[in-house]
Amino acid sequence: MNKNNAIQVLFDENEFRYEQIGVEKKWQIISDFTTTISMGKETYTYGIGTGFETDFRSGPDWLNFIADKIGESPIAMSWLIHDINYEGYLSRMRADKLLFYMLLNGGLSQVSSQVIYIGLQVFGSFNYKDERSNPHITFKHEILPGTGGGALRSIGDDVMTFDSQDMEEVKEKLMEMAGREGCPISETKIEEYYK
Numbered sequence: 001m002n003k004n005n006a007i008q009v010l011f012d013e014n015e016f017r018y019e020q021i022g023v024e025k026k027w028q029i030i031s032d033f034t035t036t037i038s039m040g041k042e043t044y045t046y047g048i049g050t051g052f053e054t055d056f057r058s059g060p061d062w063l064n065f066i067a068d069k070i071g072e073s074p075i076a077m078s079w080l081i082h083d084i085n086y087e088g089y090l091s092r093m094r095a096d097k098l099l100f101y102m103l104l105n106g107g108l109s110q111v112s113s114q115v116i117y118i119g120l121q122v123f124g125s126f127n128y129k130d131e132r133s134n135p136h137i138t139f140k141h142e143i144l145p146g147t148g149g150g151a152l153r154s155i156g157d158d159v160m161t162f163d164s165q166d167m168e169e170v171k172e173k174l175m176e177m178a179g180r181e182g183c184p185i186s187e188t189k190i191e192e193y194y195k
Contacts, residue, residue, distance in 0.1 A: 007101045011035040013073045021053070025069070028053050029136070035077060039101065046084060047138035054083045058127065066112050066173060067103070074106030086124075088132040089139045095128075096120045111166050115173045122174070 015033035020026070029052040037044045056070045056079040057063065070076045078099055085095035100117040104110065132139070162170075171187060 006039065007105045008038045009035065009074065009077060009102060009105060010037075011073075011077060016073060016077065018054070024055075026053050026055055027070075029080075035081065037081070037098070037102070039098075041144040043142045044090075044098075045140040045142075046081060046089075048080070048084070049136035049138075052084075052134065052136035054080050056080065056083075058124075063177070066115050066177075067108055072107070075103065075108060078102035078106050078108075084134070084137055084139075086128050087134050087137070088128075088130050089137070092125065092128045096124070111169050111173075114162055114166055114170045115177075118170065118174060119177060122178075 012033060015031055017031040018027040018029050021028045029048055029050055032047070032049050035046045035048065037046075056076055057067055061069070063069075068075065070079070081102065082095055082099040085098065086092070089095075090098065096117055099120070100113050103113040103116060108116075175187075
């Protein structure tokens with residue numbers, strides 16, 4: 001895996017505004033804005049409208065030891081774009097890969113980003129929707145002509161693999177997550193990501 005995939009995430013932090021709604025851990029976007037993500041020759045442009053609802057980082061509060069629920073703006077934007085992509089704007093695998101690279105770009109550690117990515121592969125399928133139907137989102141995907149595809153397209157929908165140097169730490173955190181949730185996870189399944 002190329003740890004240095006160049007990614008650029010552009011948005012106006014002053015326009016990225018949200019407020020908590022209800023007693024659930026949900027937030028609503030309160031100002032329209034645009035985010036553009038460039039990775040290699042590929043560009044994703046998201047128009048995010050007032051009223052879009054997100055939970056930012058899904059999962060229980062004890063996951064804060066890996067990554068904050070919202071975090072600083074670049075991390076919060078990573079969670080938001082992932083929530084949007086899980087509404088069918090990208091395949092599940094590409095949505096998870098883009099989140100991984102956005103989290104790294106936003107300052108989350110390599111190990112925490114790997115834990116999030118592998119955790120999504122193991123636990124995230126029930127949240128993914130196949131249809132793009134959210135009225136608060138506009139989406140445009142562009143690949144420069146003659147380039148043969150973009151960064152995410154070139155790595156496709158296959159499972160990412162990682163260097164084995166972080167495997168034990170990542171495995172330990174994932175096993176802890178699975179234990180807290182009462183969800184068994186096999187060490188063999190985790191080790192698949194380190195081949």
